[in-house]
Amino acid sequence: MKFEKNIFEGIFLNRPNRFNAKVILNNEEMVVHVPNTGRCREILKEGTKIFLREELNPNRKTKYDLIAAMKGDILINIDSQIPNKVVNEALQNKKIETLHKYSKINREKTFGKSRFDFKLSTEDEEEVYYLEVKGVTLEDNGHCKFPDAPTERGARHILELIEAKNQGYGAGILFLIQLDNVKTFSPNDDTDPEFSNALRLAKERGVDILAYNCTVDKNSIELNNKVDIIL
Template identity: 85%
Template sequence: MEFDKKIYEGIFIERPNRFNAKVLLNGEELTVHVPNTGRCREILKEGTKIFLREELNPTRKTKYDLIAAMKGDMLINIDSQIPNKVVNEALLNRKIDTLHKYSKINREKTYGKSRFDFKLSTEDEKENYFLEVKGVTLEDNGHCMFPDAPTERGARHILELIEAKKEGYGAGILFLVQLDNVETFSPNDERDPEFGRALRLARENGVDIMVYNCKVDKNMIEINKKIDIIL
């Protein structure tokens, strides 16, 4: 998908809280919104080149969103709203092998106490599939991990997927790595052991676990290819 808003290059200064950052844009220090409540400490470091998306909504307190940053020579998209849009585009274009047969795509559907990102159905609606999407930005020497901070909600979603699978639905979780040039993925057991345990339990119960990296540019992002999962 290509971004339909103007993108500007700046320099990261600091992140005083989860929602905002201070950046330098054309020599001026500005406060911008960070559309990712994760820590992103390995990415957002003082002096890092970052990319801002212009937002022209007059009711906003900030004019820009910080959507991407350089880590060495890698460009990482950190916008937490992007993964669902990228996966939706991939589903429409039949780019996800496991899910080819599902032609009907519905967003934000509830099962149990969880609201999953997608409910997919075959044309005759005899087969239904719940899909949860997680954006991944944490990378170390070509290996990526999720989450970068504890997420009780994430583990709960996985357990609900297991229940959906037991009741006869298709169920899967797709980790979308928001960068290229990574080869492997694993749950981040050090930062959230409960999530890792839930993910391994999901695999044992037949829940699909998929990991794709992305082609990323300052003006676009799209799903690329599967990478290996280490559980």
């Protein structure tokens, strides 16, 4: 998907809280919004080249969103609102091979006590599939992990996917890795063992576990290739 808004290059200074960052843009220090509540500590370091999306809403407190950063020579998109949009585009374009048969795509649908990112169905609506999407930014030497901070809702969502599977629906979780050239993915046992254990249980119970990397540049991001999963 192409970004429709203007993108500018800046320099990261610090992150006083999880919602905001101080950056330099055109030799001016300013506060921008960070659309990711994860830690991103290995990415957002002082002096790092970052990319800012201009937001033209006059009611906003900040004029820019910090959507991507360079980690060495790797460009990582950190916008937590992007994964669902990228996956929606990929579903429409039939780029996720295991989900080709689902022609009807509905977003933000409730099952049990959870709201899943997608409810997919075949044209005759005889087959229904619930899909949850998680954006991944934590990377180390080609290996990615999720989450980079404890997630209260993460394990609950997985248990609801298991219940959907038990009731005869299709169910899956897709980890969208917001960078390219990634070799493997695994749950982050050290950061959130409850989530990791729930994911392994889901695999045992027949829930699909998918991971894809992305082609990323400063003006676009697109689902790319499947990544090997290590559970």
